[in-house]
Amino acid sequence: MGRSGMNATAGVPIFEVGLLFLFFYFYAPEIICLSLTGVLQVANRQMGSMAFFTHHFCRGLSSSAVRSAVIKHVTIIGGGQMGAGIAQVAAATGHSVTLVDTCEDILKKAVKGIEGSLKRVVKKKYADKPEAGEEFIQKVLQNVSTSTDAGSAAQGSDLVLEAIVENLKIKQDLFGHLDKLAPAHTIFASNTSSLPISDIASSTDRQDRFGGLHFFNPVPMMKLVEVIGTSATSQETFDALFNFSKELGKTPVSCKDTPGFIVNRLLVPYIMEAIRLHERGECFCHGSKEDIDIAMKLGAGYPMGPFELSDYVGLDTMKFIMDGWSAKDPDNLLFTPSELLNKLVAEGKYGKKTGEGFYKYK
Numbered sequence: 268m269g270r271s272g273m274n275a276t277a278g279v280p281i282f283e284v285g286l287l288f289l290f291f292y293f294y295a296p297e298i299i300c301l302s303l304t305g306v307l308q309v310a311n312r313q314m315g316s317m318a319f320f321t322h323h324f325c326r327g328l329s330s331s332a333v334r335s336a337v338i339k340h341v342t343i344i345g346g347g348q349m350g351a352g353i354a355q356v357a358a359a360t361g362h363s364v365t366l367v368d369t370c371e372d373i374l375k376k377a378v379k380g381i382e383g384s385l386k387r388v389v390k391k392k393y394a395d396k397p398e399a400g401e402e403f404i405q406k407v408l409q410n411v412s413t414s415t416d417a418g419s420a421a422q423g424s425d426l427v428l429e430a431i432v433e434n435l436k437i438k439q440d441l442f443g444h445l446d447k448l449a450p451a452h453t454i455f456a457s458n459t460s461s462l463p464i465s466d467i468a469s470s471t472d473r474q475d476r477f478g479g480l481h482f483f484n485p486v487p488m489m490k491l492v493e494v495i496g497t498s499a500t501s502q503e504t505f506d507a508l509f510n511f512s513k514e515l516g517k518t519p520v521s522c523k524d525t526p527g528f529i530v531n532r533l534l535v536p537y538i539m540e541a542i543r544l545h546e547r548g549e550c551f552c553h554g555s556k557e558d559i560d561i562a563m564k565l566g567a568g569y570p571m572g573p574f575e576l577s578d579y580v581g582l583d584t585m586k587f588i589m590d591g592w593s594a595k596d597p598d599n600l601l602f603t604p605s606e607l608l609n610k611l612v613a614e615g616k617y618g619k620k621t622g623e624g625f626y627k628y629k
């Protein structure tokens with residue numbers, strides 16, 4: 268009988284059929300689902316009510332199709348602190364990444380930043396094997412290419428993730444444009460801190476393939492990703508985004524499409540209250556920002572105080588978030604704007620990225 272395992276009575280090559288079944292089960296389960304649906308429907312007519320079994324068997328198979336929706340080629344739009352960080356972790360976990368920004372100089376700076384961050388990672392991970400560490404860095408950098416043409420980058424991508432300025436109109440324009448150019452299967456996602464994903468997605472005709480992937484700064488160090496599905500996001504898309512976050516070594520949490528999701532809805536009002544406390548100068552520590560930062564680090568165990576963290580996030584981003592929320596909900600005292608924050612942003616003092624914010628950086 269040999270390896271083929273031919274069934275002597277029926278003359279069926281069981282081994283080959285088995286292999287074929289396994290191949291389709293893992294790589295094209297929809298085909299099995301369709302064929303078996305046909306077979307089961309015939310059986311159904313013959314044997315009475317098999318509908319329940321047919322339905323549930325095929326649901327099982329299509330959920331394995333969802334599991335196999337792979338994100339391999341990723342385009343990240345925006346090579347600032349978040350985009351570069353996301354590009355780094357995606358490339359380090361074997362994804363091919365195209366990082367897009369408006370000009371070559373920004374992209375060069377982003378790649379330099381990725382290299383610097385990888386050196387910090389490697390220093391720890393490959394402490395005893397510096398050569399292997401250098402090899403790792405080169406391998407990761409080979410996975411990253413850059414472009415100033417978002418449209419052509421999107422054409423070869425399974426996922427287009429946006430990390431550009433926190434402005435609804437600009438994000439909508441970007442995705443509206445890319446929607447016409449990206450393949451049908453491409454998933455779109457936004458790393459927005461505060462804007463409704465459904466508002467951004469409304470500029471496209473692929474709202475079922477649109478979700479939120481909210482990373483935290485610094486991306487290589489922060490373990491959380493908030494995964495956001497809107498009422499239009501398909502289960503397949505949500506699962507693909509959730510699995511992608513896991514592949515990146517992160518811990519995903521599922522969030523509703525509500526302002527600030529989980530973390531920022533709690534974190535941003537806390538930071539703003541610290542700024543207002545400082546502005547009013549009425550706390551026990553005389554309202555100095557240094558004292559407030561020390562108090563929150565030593566008293567509440569935060570790794571950074573609220574002023575250090577604002578400078579780290581970017582005061583421009585903090586202002587974009589607050590302006591958006593206070594415009595939508597002007598009576599909410601948690602969203603009261605801060606004159607000091609607005610003044611610093613007007614002066615171009617965006618925090619660490621521009622060399623000055625609440626504090627000065629060399």
Ligand SMILES: C[C@H](O)CC(=O)SCCNC(=O)CCNC(=O)[C@H](O)C(C)(C)COP(=O)(O)OP(=O)(O)OC[C@H]1O[C@@H](n2cnc3c(N)ncnc32)[C@H](O)[C@@H]1OP(=O)(O)O
Binds near residue numbers: 385
């Ligand atoms: C607003 C948005 O929508 C949402 C947000 O992102 S909100 C912001 C969320 N982020 C935070 O709250 C960050 C709070 N801060 C922290 O967790 C820590 O201060 C920090 C991880 C940034 C830095 O840690 P800290 O101990 O203060 O400084 P430092 O000693 O320089 O760094 C600690 C380690 O992290 C590593 N590290 C820090 N930044 C890194 C980076 N960008 N890349 C790689 N490694 C990095 C360092 O190499 C160091 O490694 P070691 O322990 O092996 O020496």
Ligand SMILES: NC(=O)c1ccc[n+]([C@@H]2O[C@H](COP(=O)([O-])OP(=O)(O)OC[C@H]3O[C@@H](n4cnc5c(N)ncnc54)[C@H](O)[C@@H]3O)[C@@H](O)[C@H]2O)c1
Binds near residue numbers: 348368484584620
């Ligand atoms: N900074 C944070 O801590 C943080 C954390 C999570 C999410 N976010 C969100 O991520 C996004 C980016 O934040 P960031 O801190 O990286 O900002 P950033 O200012 O560091 O970088 C934004 C980058 O986008 C580029 N850009 C702007 N418009 C573009 C366009 N149309 N096409 C291509 N590139 C464009 C800019 O040139 C810049 O390099 C924002 O939506 C922000 O709310 C920020």
